[in-house]
Amino acid sequence: MYFGAHVKSSGGVWHAIENGVEIGAEAVQFFAGSPRTWAPTLYKEKDAARFREARAGSPIRFVVIHTIYLINLASDRPDFYEKSIRSLSGALAAADQLGADAIVTHIGSHQGSGFAVGLERVRRGLLTALAESEGSPVRLLLENTAGAGGTMGVDFRELGQIIDAAGGDPRLGICLDTAHIFESGADLRTREGVDLVLRELDEHCGRDRLVMLHLNDSKTPLGSNRDRHENIGDGDLGEEAFRLLVNEPAFEDLPGILEVPGLDGSGPDRENLARLRALVD
Template sequence: METISRQNKPQQQLIGAHMSAAGGVHKAVERAEAAGATALQVFTRNQRQWNAPPLEEHDAELFTAAVRRWGGYPVSSHASYLINPAADTPEGAERSVALMADELQRAGRLGIEMVVVHPGAHKGQGETAGAALAAARLDEALERCGSPAVMVLLENTAGQGTMLGASFAGLAAVIEASRMPERYGICLDTAHAFGAGYDLRDAALYDAAIRELDVCAGLDRLRLVHANDSLTGLGSRRDRHTHIGQGELGEAAFRLLMRDERLHHVPKVLETPKGKGPEEDMMNMAVLRRLARP
């Protein structure tokens, strides 16, 4: 596996978006470069199917070459939405482990160091039992994948249904239950945090949320931010993204995020609505860059 990364601390914040891999996963890199992004998130396979064709060596070579030409900016992949690490049946658990292992293996072959995954739904088993199951299944996937440089990033959730990870303590519980906690990091989704009840619009409340994350899991584990505005209100327990500054979070929250020196080095990627071209991503990245300026 060839790992591609930038060696120097960035002077400017790393801002990008989730890009389509239509036409080949390397096309996502080309789309990121065309949009002026300095960070990228991709799906390495169809996220809505259990089975997918194997990753060909030619595809991996095209991808790593494209990342190198782009400048070696940070790339993460997002695991399939079908995966439930806290599944309450043996069949569901095995399918989730196998799919997660495949996601990790693909990332390893592409030189991607971070795979984002939702911690899953406990389906009535309770959060403690769910966290223990999620850790055990994700550990097994890490062992199966054979890619020791790839890290699992647990993404916080809005807390809909029985989803784990609506609180930072809930994410930390999964990591604490793991046999290999060094292989885990955190992805902070701003819209999900807002939906779960973290008010990021007020300076004091924003600071309290980041401090809570630090106390629960450590800011050194925060490796990625999903910068998304929310169509739904504080504590709605719903996951609905919209353009930066045009939702319930508004520009105030993203101004605090982008000017937070503690998070300066953490890549921020958009998962906001988009059309066929790069215009919406370019618009949202421009807003984030503007808000980062004093």
């Protein structure tokens, strides 16, 4: 595994590369605009070129845009649903401009309609966004959830069903968030727990669907269904879980991206990256 971080991209998107390099990251993730507004970001060509140039001269090996938190591809509200698809599609277009490798998105909640009804909405949303970005090399990654009320994609079984429903498009992939899967009940603190997760990945999705990890410790206990990220080693997952994860051969060539609060509360930092690297055998 190689390590990266969610970074700020304000004041010019190329700053995301500088902000990553500054803390020693080899992969960066950022929002393409404000995470709480719907308006899709379209970069000026000169800004996108400046980003691509900055990346080319840097040690950054992987670039991913995180979609906004408002997206709900399973929403039962037509206006919200349409805006979600527009936003997903917009993120793919922005990623394409920057030459990013992927976008990652939370799928959303069926809000009580049930998984099957939600699945049909998600299927249509994903197919629309994939069709609108046809020919683009940018991967569309679905993130597992902590399992709070009605959220879609709590485990590899659900993620596999969603990918299958969308026709198994080769651009679809998975981002495994370590805090979320622990909060949903998978115990990554033991060898057996990690092996079980890998078996479920193989069975329901196939190993090559896994494109990246979010490396976050958890402020809440196993199976809490409550999503609260903690700095590496300081939460309920703890150091031993991350020792297993960073040395796992199945994850050898994948980016592991931090979304932790940081020691001073200003986001992923050099210290959290150092903690991960110190666990590599």
